[in-house]
Ligand SMILES: Nc1ccn([C@@H]2O[C@H](COP(=O)(O)O)[C@@H](O)[C@H]2O)c(=O)n1
């Protein structure tokens with residue numbers, strides 16, 4: 001069995017008049033994330049970690065933000081397509097560990113649904129996806145609620 005690790009990071013700006021999609025679910029909040037897609041920063045970090053683990057470039061390489069077909073796209077579709085790109089190379093997802101940096105909203109209560117949603121999209125066990133949340137103690141752009149960032153580490157596997 002060959003195993004590889006990958007790391008992903010993403011940031012999106014918080015603005016008024018947009019929905020807040022995080023971890024594949026819609027959250028109630030006064031602002032939402034701005035992007036070409038639904039701007040689900042956690043799913044984008046996970047896509048980048050998966051692509052990085054397989055040495056397959058990054059999310060913008062496969063799904064350019066200049067392409068009309070990805071305008072306002074549900075990032076769950078991009079995550080599913082990413083898992084399929086890895087499957088074409090013989091890789092399956094081992095486990096994922098991710099952190100969302102957001103001053104608000106409180107995410108704790110929503111994390112189980114994010115885990116279930118993402119696990120279903122990726123075809124993995126809920127137990128194989130860990131999602132954590134932290135504030136940045138009011139420091140920096142996340143602390144000022146100007147944006148939300150996310151980090152993800154993944155392990156992928158392939159039979160030799
Ligand atoms: N948006 C957030 C941020 C944090 N949490 C939870 O609160 C705990 C404490 O956060 P600190 O940034 O003060 O360390 C953190 O461990 C999370 O459980 C949250 O739910 N939503």
Ligand SMILES: C[C@@]1(CO)OP(=O)(O)OP(=O)(O)OC[C@H]1O
Pocket residue numbers: 010034035036037038039040044059060061063064065066070071072073078
């Ligand atoms: C997802 C894509 C494509 O719709 O757009 P954004 O929502 O702007 O997200 P980003 O994390 O900047 O990069 C990938 C993009 O190509």
